[in-house]
Amino acid sequence: MSPEKQQALMDIEAKLRESNFPPQVVVETTAYCNFRCRHCHHDKLEREKGTMSTDLWTKIVSEVAERKPDAELWPTFYGEALILGERLYRWIRQAREAGLTNLVLNSNGSFCRGRYIDDILMCGLRRFLLSLDGFTQETFERIRYTRDRNGKYEPVYTGVRELLRRKHELDAVGIQTPTIICQFSMMDDNEHEAEPFREYWLRHGAHVKLREKLTWTGYVSASNLTRDYAHRVACPWGNNTCAIHWNGDVVACAVDNEGSFIAGNVREQSIYDIWNGPLREFREKHRRHIWDDLPALCQGCLDWQAVGASHYTPDGQVYHSVVATE
Numbered sequence: 001m002s003p004e005k006q007q008a009l010m011d012i013e014a015k016l017r018e019s020n021f022p023p024q025v026v027v028e029t030t031a032y033c034n035f036r037c038r039h040c041h042h043d044k045l046e047r048e049k050g051t052m053s054t055d056l057w058t059k060i061v062s063e064v065a066e067r068k069p070d071a072e073l074w075p076t077f078y079g080e081a082l083i084l085g086e087r088l089y090r091w092i093r094q095a096r097e098a099g100l101t102n103l104v105l106n107s108n109g110s111f112c113r114g115r116y117i118d119d120i121l122m123c124g125l126r127r128f129l130l131s132l133d134g135f136t137q138e139t140f141e142r143i144r145y146t147r148d149r150n151g152k153y154e155p156v157y158t159g160v161r162e163l164l165r166r167k168h169e170l171d172a173v174g175i176q177t178p179t180i181i182c183q184f185s186m187m188d189d190n191e192h193e194a195e196p197f198r199e200y201w202l203r204h205g206a207h208v209k210l211r212e213k214l215t216w217t218g219y220v221s222a223s224n225l226t227r228d229y230a231h232r233v234a235c236p237w238g239n240n241t242c243a244i245h246w247n248g249d250v251v252a253c254a255v256d257n258e259g260s261f262i263a264g265n266v267r268e269q270s271i272y273d274i275w276n277g278p279l280r281e282f283r284e285k286h287r288r289h290i291w292d293d294l295p296a297l298c299q300g301c302l303d304w305q306a307v308g309a310s311h312y313t314p315d316g317q318v319y320h321s322v323v324a325t326e
Contacts, residue, residue: 001228001305006231009233009305010231016240016287018283019240020275021067021071021271021272021275022242023068023240024072024241024242025060025073025271026074026077026241026242026243026254027057027076027244028077028078029076029077029091030051030080030083031047031077032051032079032080033108035108035110035144037133037143038143039133039187039214039216039219040219041216042078045078046258047259050246050247051084056266057094058094060266061073061091061100064095064100065099065100069098069100071102072102072104073095074105075103076105076106077246079246081105082107082120092105092123092125093124097124101126102126104125106128106129107128108156109159109160110155110156110159112156112160112163113159117163118166121175121177125178126179129181129183130160130180130206131183132144132183132197133187134190135196135197137154139189139190140153141153160180160182163180164180164206167180181206181207182206182208183209184197184209184211187220188223198210202312202313207312208312209309209311210309210312213306215302216255217297217301222302222306227302233304234283234286234287235303235307237254237255237307238253238283238286242274242275244271247265250271250274250279251263252282256297260296260297261295263277264277264279307322308322
């Protein structure tokens with residue numbers, strides 16, 4: 001690792017702060033997905049798949065509304081939330097009506113079509129991210145599509161363009177819509193398409209987010225990450241995010257897909273109690289660099305080195321953010 005990269009990570013760590021409620025709450029409304037992306041562990045998922053109950057969703061929303069209504073709440077984790085259809089939009093509207101102001105959703109883009117477009121744009125989201133990860137058909141379908149699934153390039157790209165067109169129509173008549181962000185997760189075999197991807201979606205009026213390469217907990221290679229580092233830093237994901245599986249299990253972070261570390265369950269406990277109990281101890285070990293006492297998932301992870309993303313807006317603004325603190 002270069003001295004410059006090492007210093008940048010140490011600067012990020014120095015800004016991490018303890019909070020009495022999570023700044024970001026990631027909620028797995030469903031563990032089912034209609035894609036099988038190459039960098040995703042979903043097709044090998046061993047834990048039981050399911051969909052969250054309305055009662056549990058309501059419990060989570062009520063607590064966030066009471067404790068920290070400006071917390072960033074993502075009603076998605078390790079599945080494609082939009083497969084829930086009207087139930088999802090009803091849940092998002094419920095959260096907005098409860099006073100939550102920072103609702104963020106990401107999607108693979110397969111439901112950007114027909115009647116779903118107005119549902120997406122008017123349910124109360126603040127931001128809506130489309131994870132696309134390829135500019136050409138060949139790259140997109142190699143990364144985000146297998147033959148038995150429906151992640152083909154043209155329907156997704158056509159749908160996202162239609163979503164943006166409709167957003168412009170609604171904005172023009174004063175109807176509030178979310179910021180639309182086309183996201184490109186860098187990988188060794190797609191990074192050459194990042195620049196044309198960025199230019200293309202900016203021309204269509206989207207914001208663009210380019211994520212640093214990740215191993216996604218070791219599932220793919222990332223040539224920018226190394227075990228040759230002088231100083232490991234506390235992970236911003238682990239410090240700022242409360243990640244909840246569909247069954248209520250609170251896990252280590254937003255890439256703990258199997259639930260290898262379970263801090264508690266929000267069916268029986270509050271988010272507050274778990275966050276200030278087992279998860280506080282977990283965070284303190286990170287910040288105190290007690291690496292040997294961390295869960296195995298953290299001990300072998302390199303993704304703490306890749307916590308940044310570059311953001312571009314249609315009006316020419318550029319900024320850099322830290323994952324889970326943006």
